[in-house]
Amino acid sequence: MKNKESLKIILNIFLILGLSSCGDSSSDTTDTDDTSVEESTTTADNSSPVVDAGEDQTVSETETVILNLTVTDDDEVTITWSQTSGTTVSLSETSSYNPTFTAPDVDEASELIFQVSVDDGENAAVTDSVSITVLDDSDEDTTWIINNTTTSTYIIDDDGVGVIEDVQSTETVTVDDVEYTYVLAKGIPKYDVTITSDMIETLDDRPKAATDFEDGYTTTAAGDIVLFGQDIGYNSSSEYCDDTGGAGYWPPGPGCPLEQSVEAYLPVTPTDILDDDEVCETGLNTVGLMVNGVAIFNWGDGMSYGESQWYNLAPVAEQYDVDICEGHAANGTYHHHFYTNCLATLLDDTGNDHSPIYGFAADGYALYGPYESDGQLAISGWKMRNYGASESEGGCDTEGQRTCVLVDEYDVDAGVVDADSDGPDIGEDVTTLSDNTIAADDGYYYEDYYYAKEEVTGAVLDEHNGHDTGDGKGYHYHITLTEDEDGTLTASFPYQMGPRFKGELPDNSFASCDTDADSDVDLGPGTDGGPPQ
DSSP states (O other): OHHHHHHHHHHHHHHHHHHHHHHHHHHHHHHHHHHHHHHHHHHHHSOOOEEEOOOOEEEETTOEEEOOOEEEOSSOOEEEEEEEESSOOOOSOTTSSSOEEEOOOOSSOEEEEEEEEEEOSSSOOEEEEEEEEEEOTTSGGGGSOOOOSOEEEEEEOTTSOEEEBSEEEEEEEEETTEEEEEEEEEEBOOOEEEOOHHHHHHHHTOTTHHHHBTTSSOSOOTTOEEETTOOOSBOOOOTHHHHHOOTTTSOSSSBOOOOEEEEEEEESSOOBOOOGGGOOBBOSSEEEEETTSOEEEOSEEEEESSSSSSEEEHHHHTTTTSOTTSOEEETTEEEESSOOHHHHHHTTOOSSSSOOEEEEETTSOEEEOSEEETTEEOBOSEEEOOTTSOGGGTOOSOTTOOOEEESOTTOGGGOEEEOSSOOOOTTOEEEOTTSOEEEOOTTSBGGGEEEOOOOOOTTBOOTTSEEOOSSSSOSEEEOOEEEOTTSOEEEOTTOSSOSBOSBOOOTTOSSOBOOBTTBSOOOSOGGGOOOOO
């Protein structure tokens, strides 16, 4: 027993000594190895940031430019922007994702290069650069929004490739001793729309929202940025969508747009039509181009309630056919009949000054936005008829009933004649080509309007929806809006250019005069056919 206890004590002593000895040496080794493994694992897992300084941009002088940095990384990062080339500008914040600066005045197109460095504190800093081209506003081509680098995510061409957005080429050419601005407009518009709560309410309050949307309501939300052609939940009905993409962006009824290609010869010096016998009506299809290359269509959708009378006004009859940029397609051509807030945003037209140029009519005259000056809208010279007034005042002596038409919508004093067939009563429900039910209120039809012959001064426009106020802009058209008491802006007839062009159309024009020997206006195929415009 005693021997066993002695042996046990001896073994314990050896065990203690052994552990003490091994602990000193192996503890250091083990700690070192564990630390090495941990550091190695951390370094392997913590990859460098993925950095994109944003797409190259082309801007105009004095324009506010926003740089758009995106970073993919698990850590907090330190951002440092710097300018590496070009006329020096002042960045608002050099450590933010979206610094801004004001484009400088330049004498010619100039490139500014900005570099961003992103440091996650673990790896070497990652850099990327972005190029900003500043155009000289004295160059006539800077009027056009030319972008040939960005392709659509949602609209594709016949080869399955994303269509280029907002691409035009412009140059001054001389044909038969006449100087033109030649424009080749291709692609589709680059409209990136920030959705507001008011837009959501308008979309969800559509009369047929339950069937217009797959879920009965839009799938987008306030604050979302929706790109042109991005699905927002509509039941788009056109077969074009299957081939070109964009289903869900357009409401049911109109077609989906195809990649366009329009050649336009716009007279540098327009020639007025001076002979009253040679009037030129703005017919269906393209009558001008917006500065981003989008087609401008006139006031009509080509359909009428009666036979060659009571012609629909597209901005009213097709109010549920347009997308969130107030445009839609016919036969593949995307176009605007009236004001588009999306283009106003691109042009930074906030109403605090005379609007910039939104486009050009086929006769060469410029089409400006809705504002004549700070807070002052350009005012249409066209007025709505009062059907209850006497015939000498352009009425029918029939309160609320459309029973007569004007002999001459440009001269109300010429009186009226009985309509070939009565139009709908004021406020009566009518069904549109897209199967929407709309009340035919005052102002639903072309025949509801007459030119009031108001003196063209200041903000008031003539029968062509234009004027020359002697401010150096020369004669020009205006997009027209009216403002309600609550501040709501609505499209105002004739919306863009008037029912007649002010200037002559050149022989090589992409548009044509639409006239008829039996009528002052020949506006479309009537009820016998024709696609929605």
